[in-house]
Amino acid sequence: MxxxxxxxxxxxxxxxxxxxxxxxxxxxxxxxxxxxxxxxHAGLSRTTLYDIVAGLLANxxxxxxxxxxxxxxxxxxxxxxxxxxxAGQAVGIDFARRAVHVxxxxxxxxxxxxxxxxxxxxxxxxxxxxxxxxxxxxLAGGALRLTPVGEVGGIGVxxxxxxxxxxxxxTPQHVEGTGDTEGAGDARDADKLAALLSERFGAxxxxxxxxxxxxxxESTWGAAAGCQDVLYLRLxxxxxxxxxxxxxxxxxxxxxxxxxxxxxxDPAGAPCxxxxxxxxxxxxxxxxxxxxxxxxxxxxxxxxxxxAALDSGDARAHRLLAEVGEQVGGVLAAVCNAVGPGVIVxxxxxxxxxxxxxxxxxxxxxxxVMPVSRRRLTIRRAALGEAGGALGGxxxxxxxxxxxxxxxxxxxxQEEGT
Amino acid sequence: MxxxxxxxxxxxxxxxxxxxxxxxxxxxxxxxxxxxxxxxHAGLSRTTLYDIVAGLLANxxxxxxxxxxxxxxxxxxxxxxxxxxxAGQAVGIDFARRAVHVxxxxxxxxxxxxxxxxxxxxxxxxxxxxxxxxxxxxLAGGALRLTPVGEVGGIGVxxxxxxxxxxxxxTPQHVEGTGDTEGAGDARDADKLAALLSERFGAxxxxxxxxxxxxxxESTWGAAAGCQDVLYLRLxxxxxxxxxxxxxxxxxxxxxxxxxxxxxxDPAGAPCxxxxxxxxxxxxxxxxxxxxxxxxxxxxxxxxxxxAALDSGDARAHRLLAEVGEQVGGVLAAVCNAVGPGVIVxxxxxxxxxxxxxxxxxxxxxxxVMPVSRRRLTIRRAALGEAGGALGGxxxxxxxxxxxxxxxxxxxxQEEGT
Numbered sequence: 001m002x003x004x005x006x007x008x009x010x011x012x013x014x015x016x017x018x019x020x021x022x023x024x025x026x027x028x029x030x031x032x033x034x035x036x037x038x039x040x041h042a043g044l045s046r047t048t049l050y051d052i053v054a055g056l057l058a059n060x061x062x063x064x065x066x067x068x069x070x071x072x073x074x075x076x077x078x079x080x081x082x083x084x085x086x087a088g089q090a091v092g093i094d095f096a097r098r099a100v101h102v103x104x105x106x107x108x109x110x111x112x113x114x115x116x117x118x119x120x121x122x123x124x125x126x127x128x129x130x131x132x133x134x135x136x137x138x139l140a141g142g143a144l145r146l147t148p149v150g151e152v153g154g155i156g157v158x159x160x161x162x163x164x165x166x167x168x169x170x171t172p173q174h175v176e177g178t179g180d181t182e183g184a185g186d187a188r189d190a191d192k193l194a195a196l197l198s199e200r201f202g203a204x205x206x207x208x209x210x211x212x213x214x215x216x217x218e219s220t221w222g223a224a225a226g227c228q229d230v231l232y233l234r235l236x237x238x239x240x241x242x243x244x245x246x247x248x249x250x251x252x253x254x255x256x257x258x259x260x261x262x263x264x265x266d267p268a269g270a271p272c273x274x275x276x277x278x279x280x281x282x283x284x285x286x287x288x289x290x291x292x293x294x295x296x297x298x299x300x301x302x303x304x305x306x307x308a309a310l311d312s313g314d315a316r317a318h319r320l321l322a323e324v325g326e327q328v329g330g331v332l333a334a335v336c337n338a339v340g341p342g343v344i345v346x347x348x349x350x351x352x353x354x355x356x357x358x359x360x361x362x363x364x365x366x367x368x369v370m371p372v373s374r375r376r377l378t379i380r381r382a383a384l385g386e387a388g389g390a391l392g393g394x395x396x397x398x399x400x401x402x403x404x405x406x407x408x409x410x411x412x413x414q415e416e417g418t
Numbered sequence: 419m420x421x422x423x424x425x426x427x428x429x430x431x432x433x434x435x436x437x438x439x440x441x442x443x444x445x446x447x448x449x450x451x452x453x454x455x456x457x458x459h460a461g462l463s464r465t466t467l468y469d470i471v472a473g474l475l476a477n478x479x480x481x482x483x484x485x486x487x488x489x490x491x492x493x494x495x496x497x498x499x500x501x502x503x504x505a506g507q508a509v510g511i512d513f514a515r516r517a518v519h520v521x522x523x524x525x526x527x528x529x530x531x532x533x534x535x536x537x538x539x540x541x542x543x544x545x546x547x548x549x550x551x552x553x554x555x556x557l558a559g560g561a562l563r564l565t566p567v568g569e570v571g572g573i574g575v576x577x578x579x580x581x582x583x584x585x586x587x588x589t590p591q592h593v594e595g596t597g598d599t600e601g602a603g604d605a606r607d608a609d610k611l612a613a614l615l616s617e618r619f620g621a622x623x624x625x626x627x628x629x630x631x632x633x634x635x636e637s638t639w640g641a642a643a644g645c646q647d648v649l650y651l652r653l654x655x656x657x658x659x660x661x662x663x664x665x666x667x668x669x670x671x672x673x674x675x676x677x678x679x680x681x682x683x684d685p686a687g688a689p690c691x692x693x694x695x696x697x698x699x700x701x702x703x704x705x706x707x708x709x710x711x712x713x714x715x716x717x718x719x720x721x722x723x724x725x726a727a728l729d730s731g732d733a734r735a736h737r738l739l740a741e742v743g744e745q746v747g748g749v750l751a752a753v754c755n756a757v758g759p760g761v762i763v764x765x766x767x768x769x770x771x772x773x774x775x776x777x778x779x780x781x782x783x784x785x786x787v788m789p790v791s792r793r794r795l796t797i798r799r800a801a802l803g804e805a806g807g808a809l810g811g812x813x814x815x816x817x818x819x820x821x822x823x824x825x826x827x828x829x830x831x832q833e834e835g836t
Binding site for chain 1: 675676680755758788
């Protein structure tokens with residue numbers, strides 16, 4: 001009575017293949033792992049794991065990469081394993097409002113390159129996809145291989161606006177736009193975009209909000225690499241962010257999470273494009289900050305000019321950034337008390353202001369984060385710049401691969417940020 | 419070369435046992451499921467699933483329970499499956515500051531009963547465990563069966579103070595107390611408590627913060643049953659809460675999440691026991707609210723007296739609750755914009771104030787939650803009362819069972835709150 005068996009090559013082969021898939025999936029998610037880390041993640045015995053790894057090394061699917069320098073280890077260095085870097089590549093594309101950013105990473109988690117090109121706002125999707133295809137082609141040198149390790153690869157794509165996920169809980173999916181938010185026009189086009197990209201690249205497409213993807217990228221390759229609980233805040237023309245919770249991107253119901261820019265900081269403040277009043281975005285976006293600087297008698301048309309003023313010791317600029325930093329820090333503190341991240345990553349153009357902004361932010365965190373949590377919390381500048389959204393798309397493809405659909409997001413053997 | 423096989427009864431039996439374990443684990447997590455829901459969660463083919471279920475029904479591990487009334491379905495009603503209710507029970511114990519609460523639930527998710535007994539603050543652990551054992555014995559009628567369905571059962575235990583989890587990511591574990599928070603003294607004793615309970619009941623112990631457990635209970639059996647993204651706020655002698663994210667309890671780094679009571683509402687406010695200033699707890703705890711009422715000339719020694727004043731139309735009481743509700747709503751709105759829950763559950767003694775509190779809370783949510791999110795968000799009164807912590811311990815045991823360690827928290831086929 002074994003009608004539930006649909007084996008290919010017999011049950012023993014099937015069992016072994018299951019173990020191989022698990023090992024390949026873990027390397028795909030985490031990049032480099034030692035045999036010890038692999039064993040802990042996979043829950044396989046040492047004997048089984050070494051046997052499976054030996055087979056994968058022999059057939060070339062897995063390679064022994066650079067050794068861990070391991071300053072704290074004695075004896076010979078630990079050998080690290082990755083997927084064969086030549087086995088395939090993953091592509092990330094970030095369709096920002098006025099630019100397309102792309103990145104290509106191989107399945108060993110090595111960044112092959114990234115590229116960007118600005119375009120006018122409102123450029124039709126066909127032309128934005130053309131642009132993306134050309135940029136990706138340039139990076140891959142005509143040798144793009146989107147089918148890594150025996151499974152269909154994917155393209156991770158960032159878009160403006162909320163993106164939810166299906167009931168199945170595995171595949172991010174677009175939520176129909178509602179018209180309330182600036183990005184909704186883009187979001188409504190997401191299904192069409194996914195179909196267009198899928199046809200053009202011949203691969204499935206995973207879509208998510210581009211700012212949230214930047215959060216995932218920073219926790220994979222950037223300022224919070226290896227941290228499992230990360231709060232990412234982006235101070236740009238809009239103010240938004242994302243939460244990485246237990247190593248996975250947090251989406252919230254219908255994808256409406258990470259809207260830190262729409263937390264109220266002044267109930268008597270300015271109206272916000274979201275329909276609210278006095279949101280953080282109304283005081284901490286690039287436009288709001290430059291506007292306030294000019295209203296105070298300063299002269300700066302863009303963020304670099306404002307930073308130049310800060311560097312020259314302009315008191316107005318410092319006073320303004322201190323106020324903005326206090327507001328930003330207050331919002332971050334509230335979210336930290338609620339969610340308990342280990343690392344805050346600050347990104348976006350305004351984060352370039354450096355200590356003039358982060359100093360006041362740190363002081364606000366000191367004042368408003370529970371003391372017991374504050375000392376476990378660090379704040380870092382984003383490391384990936386404008387490539388963050390595209391790299392986050394790749395992180396989504398590599399980390400939330402269907403290969404690992406039945407496998408929980410584990411905790412890599414790395415320390416939380418201190 | 420199959421040295422990685424450690425089979426018991428051969429690989430085919432092993433594979434089938436794996437499928438059976440998956441089905442049993444899903445029923446343990448979700449309680450009642452139809453065959454269709456089981457198939458979607460398990461990812462098994464219809465043929466395989468029906469075969470496995472038939473076997474489990476034949477040997478009695480699974481029973482067909484009440485049929486789904488299914489108002490929207492045509493044809494014959496869908497048969498729902500549960501684990502055999504007689505197969506075992508799970509016990510939850512909440513060691514609150516001045517009382518022990520216990521609950522017993524069978525593996526079909528039916529609540530058998532709950533009981534509570536108050537005790538003086540600071541009662542030694544041995545005596546609190548004696549009390550728990552006696553209360554559990556009374557509920558189970560001397561027939562407690564803590565070893566459900568072929569696996570070691572567990573006791574889910576709530577304690578005051580932060581509780582984290584191990585690197586493995588599966589087993590909640592106590593984090594050493596830090597001395598900053600009121601509950602830290604209790605938390606330091608958690609390891610000792612777990613050992614004591616494990617010895618007394620002969621079962622492993624899963625520990626977590628009792629307020630967070632109440633959040634999980636409300637999303638399992640209570641006001642937010644079936645919702646995957648829930649924010650629970652408890653307004654009691656302390657102010658705290660918990661987040662259920664994608665169906666699982668969110669812990670944050672080192673278990674320091676859900677500290678909504680320590681979000682600043684007034685930077686110039688009163689000092690808080692956490693070391694901060696002007697935290698929500700300083701204005702919205704039972705003590706703070708009663709103190710403010712008395713300072714305004716009112717007379718109420720406890721929450722029922724305050725509620726009586728509200729019921730009698732006392733303007734001072736209504737004015738005070740309006741202010742408190744506005745502060746509570748402001749904090750909830752900030753967390754909602756960050757995390758994106760579908761349901762807010764309000765618990766604790768002060769939630770009994772009803773519309774005098776929830777009205778202002780709703781108005782603050784209207785003002786401060788992003789409009790696009792606000793209309794997807796509902797607020798409900800907690801349904802489980804003081805049994806919440808103990809029931810949450812059971813939910814932890816049933817939902818985060820080691821049986822499902824390799825299985826992601828899926829999304830049951832239920833609608834989010836509307």
